[in-house]
Amino acid sequence: EPEVTQTPSHQVTQMGQEVILRCVPISNHLYFYWYRQILGQKVEFLVSFYNNEISEKSEIFDDQFSVERPDGSNFTLKIRSTKLEDSAMYFCASIRTGITDTQYFGPGTRLTVL
Amino acid sequence: GDSVTQMEGPVTLSEEAFLTINCTYTATGYPSLFWYVQYPGEGLQLLLKATKADDKGSNKGFEATYRKETTSFHLEKGSVQVSDSAVYFCALIGGSGYSTLTFGKGTMLLVSP
Numbered sequence: 001e002p003e004v005t006q007t008p009s010h011q012v013t014q015m016g017q018e019v020i021l022r023c024v025p026i027s028n029h030l031y032f033y034w035y036r037q038i039l040g041q042k043v044e045f046l047v048s049f050y051n052n053e054i055s056e057k058s059e060i061f062d063d064q065f066s067v068e069r070p071d072g073s074n075f076t077l078k079i080r081s082t083k084l085e086d087s088a089m090y091f092c093a094s095i096r097t098g099i100t101d102t103q104y105f106g107p108g109t110r111l112t113v114l
Numbered sequence: 115g116d117s118v119t120q121m122e123g124p125v126t127l128s129e130e131a132f133l134t135i136n137c138t139y140t141a142t143g144y145p146s147l148f149w150y151v152q153y154p155g156e157g158l159q160l161l162l163k164a165t166k167a168d169d170k171g172s173n174k175g176f177e178a179t180y181r182k183e184t185t186s187f188h189l190e191k192g193s194v195q196v197s198d199s200a201v202y203f204c205a206l207i208g209g210s211g212y213s214t215l216t217f218g219k220g221t222m223l224l225v226s227p
Contacts, residue, residue: 004157031213043158043203043217056214091158095213103207103215105150105158 002026004106006092012112013082021077021109023092032075033093033103034067036060043091049075082113116141120204120218127194127225135189135221137178137204145206147171147180147187148215152201161189161202194225 005024013019025032034046047057049067064080075094079086089108095101121136139145149161149171162171167182176191187204204218 006157033214035215035217042219043205043215045214045216048214058214093158093215102148102160102163104160107155107157 004092004094004104006090006106006109008109009107010110010112012114015084015113016081019079019082019111021079021090021092021111023075023077023106024073025075025092025094026096026104027073029094029096029104031055031095031097031101032067032069033095034077035091035093035105036088037091037108038085038088046077046090079111082111084113087111087113116145116206116216118204118206118216118218120202120221123201123220123222125221125223127223129196129225129227130193131225133189133191133194133198133223135202135204135223137187137189137218139185139187139204139206141185141206141216143208145208147178148205148207149176149178149187149189150203150205150217152203152220154200158203194223196225196227199223199225 007022032049037043047061048055066078068076091108092106093103117140119138146165148163150158151161162173164171164180170179178187178189201220201222203220205215
């Protein structure tokens, strides 16, 4: 069964460094998402991406965040200058089409900012 | 904005016990409702969903009914197994017409033999 994959599974970085989290969505899916979960808190929406542009973003997704689909398969989340409070589990998700389609999630990347 | 409230965990049960995890929501419009499950070390997996009032979603012995009058979507299972130990997330989408999921905080379920 096709699945969403994410790399790395765990990333440790120093405050102020740039990180890139990678996701490979399911191949025929058209909408892509990033969510994050700070330890002990809710899973929160960051951004959605469709047709090579951002379609929605939350207030969390400020100028230090960016997303890109550099080729036909990868979908990346870049954090330009990490802060301690960016430490969280980051989940990528994709759907084939339609607002209420099932979102398929990857296993997540745990980001630790020291 | 949209919000989802779940009961606090952990919920600790013995094998074959009855499970209920409460979930209530606030949303504008007519959301679709979901239960996702996260097993240790894995991503979020869809467990079941319901897209309109009075629909019942079911999967792997779990059930939840979309109750518009009480704005609830409680998860139930008649007889839990050790392998059901996981974190369960209630979520909604589409209440305001957007395609983003709004999640509850998650409820950890621990089932002992």
